[in-house]
Amino acid sequence: MPLTIITVKTMSDKILLAHGSGGKLTHDVIRSFLAALSNPVLNRLDDSAVIEPGGRLAFTTDSYVVQPIFFPGGDIGKLAVCGTINDLAMVGATPHYLSLAFIIEEGLPLSDLERVVASIKETTAAADVAVVTGDTKVVNRGTADKLFINTAGIGTVPSGANISGHNARPGDVLILNGPIGDHGIAVLSQREGISFATDLKSDCAPLNGLVAEMLAASHNIHCLRDPTRGGLATTLNEIAGQSGVSIRIYEEKIPVREEVSSACEMLGLDPLYVANEGKLVAAVAPGEADSIMERMKRHKYGQDAAIIGEVKEENPGRVVMKTRLGTTRIIDMLVGEPLPRIC
């Protein structure tokens, strides 16, 4: 019931500065969030949530400033939940708890906030995580752009898991769970002045379920990363740098949708550098790649999984791609900012 989630009693259907005052109107907004995101820990409304996850923990944070806040396949709320869940999953952790902090521009329609909170509710429920603590700030009109969201997340790391950007080893096989560039191009297509005749949707999705399947298939997953800002190229450079290895990928093996290819061509973008929000790249022991792939392909977020390359020893830090033409190209990290505010 997204339309009944926020029942702020105000003369206005827009966010007022007073909604961020800490006083009565703030409490009204918080009550409306509670109605949507209710759980025993959050409902206590103490200055901190008290939780008892036990064991080794993963802890991460991201702010989300995507523009526009609604786009094909998602919105800033879904993104803020999935992005942080995925960062936890990328160290092999099972996500449990999220914090949720809004920075709202004065004048935001309450109906927009309702839609975002409803989306957060739906995404947290689907991914089995709970928002346990939060914050709301409102800033004057013109000092933010509608809505920024920060989420931090806590997950538990299973004993035995040792997944890190530092752990890729020569010989490892690189697996990608599906086509790249959907998120960046979907958001771009929604921006004022740019419109493609396409049904393309953001790939925005929580990957914790997929990672759980992968871990059930093998303990020899050495490295997981989600290629968000900066795209697959930047992520592979991070892995090569942190692990002190080189990476070789094959252009023909990297899945890219036709719509993404043609949009990229039109805009002078390279899909390798376009952001994803439901993709991961894994470096796994060569003997286990097949069983991991098999498991991935049975999961809705891994149906199009592909082996895209391998980890090498020579020239540590370097990423090279064998192109469709048979030539070899060095793939550098993203320089500059072709797509600001993509996440």
Added chain:
Amino acid sequence: MPLTIITVKTMSDKILLAHGSGGKLTHDVIRSFLAALSNPVLNRLDDSAVIEPGGRLAFTTDSYVVQPIFFPGGDIGKLAVCGTINDLAMVGATPHYLSLAFIIEEGLPLSDLERVVASIKETTAAADVAVVTGDTKVVNRGTADKLFINTAGIGTVPSGANISGHNARPGDVLILNGPIGDHGIAVLSQREGISFATDLKSDCAPLNGLVAEMLAASHNIHCLRDPTRGGLATTLNEIAGQSGVSIRIYEEKIPVREEVSSACEMLGLDPLYVANEGKLVAAVAPGEADSIMERMKRHKYGQDAAIIGEVKEENPGRVVMKTRLGTTRIIDMLVGEPLPRIC
């Protein structure tokens, strides 16, 4: 060495959109943060930090949007560390780990970011907490106001501690650790167009050390809250509401600096509603108030501690103040927003 912290190789001395791209320039900025905030967990630069605190945990978040970002007695970086530490301390937790997320407006002078990071470094060191994970976003000029910071924090709750806004009991004594209103008035004094001839500084401070002393003095601390946005009046109303009790305070016992009093008079503000960033109010068992007070007065952030009232049974949810004139006034929660972007 604040001036050497950021060594971004760029033609500009200002933040560019590309510093938030996730690519090369983002990595340069992150390296500069690492130089300042280095610790083994943060330095791994995985998608999540992996930590092992054990036991019951406190988890909290706040975004900081204070304007201006530098003010007498502090800056947005110090505030972002202290505010989150204090939220952890308010459930009796010992703060350990922080996340740190920047939303930066394109064009922010790098020197401003340097000052803020140096301040974060100093404050985290003084309070014995570590930044273990972070994020940096850059948004186009005019879509944020210089710099917003979000911190989330994790702390451990000592066994036996059961401190909550729900736990104030009739008969409890209310202790405040010092004069109110300093932060709000100090920030206001710095704003364009408003200037007081005063040396007043923000009270912005990490209160975890003081709370540790209080807990060493007594286990019968039932409730702790830091009166930030909305001031002491709003905090007392929260406690009265959550605990289902009433609260009686005495105007003459509430410490307020002369400068704050006169500034408030001039501006038509009530110090009870002005934000603090280094204050706490405690509801403690009556027999333990003296020993807690004694311990507080020996701590630098508790020297001016005062017993300001007591918790009652009748009229649950109500806060009343006995004025200097001997009359009784109902103290309601803040309504409206007299001081936007105070934290």
